[in-house]
Amino acid sequence: MLPIILRRLGLSVPLLLVVSAITFLLESFVPGDPARTLLGLNATPEQYAALRAALHLNEPVAVQYWLYLSGVLHGDLGTSLFTDEPVLGLIGQRLPVTLALVIGATGLASLVGVLLGVHSATRGRFSRRVVDVVSLLGGALPNFWIALLLVALFAVRFALFPATGYTPFTESPGQWAAGLVLPVVALAIGGVAMIAKVTRDAMLTTLGLDYIRTLRASGVRPASLIWKHALRGCGLPVVTTIGLTMIAFIPGTILIENVFTLPGLGTTVVDATNQHDLPVVQGVAVTFTVLVIVVNLVVDILYGLLNPKVRAE
Template sequence: MTFIIVRRLLLSIPLLFIASIITFVLQAFVPGDPARTLLGLNATTAQYEALRESLHLNEPILVQYWLYLSSALRGDFGSSIFTGEAVLDTIGQRLPVTLSLIVAATFVATVIGVLFGVFSATRGRVVRRIVDVSSLIGNALPNFWVALMLVAILAIGMGILPATGYTSFADSPSGWATSLILPVAALSLGGIALVAKVTRDGMLTTLELDYIRTLRASGVSRGSLIWKHALRSSGIAVVTVIGLTLISFVSGSILIENVFALPGLGTLIVSATNKHDVPVVQGLAITFTLIVIFTNLIVDVVYGLLNPKVRIR
């Protein structure tokens, strides 16, 4: 197990480097000039050039990246060009919002998806057809469209839940949960459908294996066959799709946060990109990459727990 963790961590080093340089280069091609945005249209040419020099915007792109990388390796990710606040502080303030959304959506997609998948695998063809249709619909509907429909129906039309805004857990646990219901529902819909279908397909294959028939003939209870043996044997495929679902929620959260006006990393990256705030965009790219790396690490560890053979590879 230790080897799996160490290998994943070592592989993450070049991944972080590649993600940072790609983000930095692509950001250079985004239209806009932070110096011009800061000074406005009435600034003189001398003021404009002086600000660009102080921000190192007049340097070649590789020089700019080297200056950023050398600071980042010392733990200094810079400050926002517009607010002057340290990038790590800005991200730290907003990270709990995004993590709450992603983790809650993953939990909902996992629990409901696995239950639907097991139910459809053990209840006949009609239920399987329903899961297939639900899976197609869930994957076909864009999550931002689902979010807008939920707002229109449940928030504006019925007034049951708040349309926008976020309440921190420290301020009010109930308010925190209420503010996340609609965003989590919109984000997790496609994940529920996908997890349900993969669980169903894996269960159907496993239930036809010889050792399951042997256990059934030996008098093992139906519940034990389904939940202890069949679901565990299907666990590798289910865990894989859950990991992929969580990673997809990282990008999906950007749209959802902007629809529901949540003060998370999604709204921050849109604002920073529009302003050409390079230090903030770079910090967010590293943060999202770390979330993906951590997710893959958890998946690898769960693989080892489900299949001992993985631990010795």
């Protein structure tokens, strides 16, 4: 297990470099001039030239990236060009909102998806058709449309949950949870469909294996047969799907946070992109990449727990 973790961590270093380099290069092509935006139209040419020199905007892109990378290696992600706030501190403030969305949506999608998949695999063709329909709708309907529909129904018409805004957990746990219900549901619906379909297909295959038939003939209770033996037997594809779903939720928070006006990394990166605030964009891109690496690492660990052959590699 340890070699697998070390190998995964070793591969994450070049991945972070590639992501940061691509983000830096793409951001350099975005129209706009940070110096002109900061100073406004009334600045003198001398002020404009001095600010561009201070921000190293006159340097080639490769030199700018090297200067940025040198700061990162010393634990400095830079400073926002517009708020003069350290990027690391800004990410630390916004990251809990994004994590709450991703973790909540993953937990909800996993629970509902696995339950629906197991039920459809054990209850006949009608349930399987329902899962197929749900999977089709969940994959076809965009998250932002689902979010707007949830707001119209449960925030405007029935006034059960707040439509926008975010309350920190330390201020009011109840309001914090209520404010996350609609965003989490909107983000999770697509994941529910995918997890349910994969669980259904894996369960149907596992229930037809010889060792399941032997356990059934030995008198093992149906509930134990399904939830303890069969579900564990199809754990690898289910865990893989949950991991991929969680990774898909990370960029998906960008739309959801903007719809519900949540102060997470999604709204932060949109604002920073509009302002051409490169240090913030870079910081969010690196943070998202780190989250993907962590999810993959957790999936690898779960592989080892579910399959002894993986631990022996």
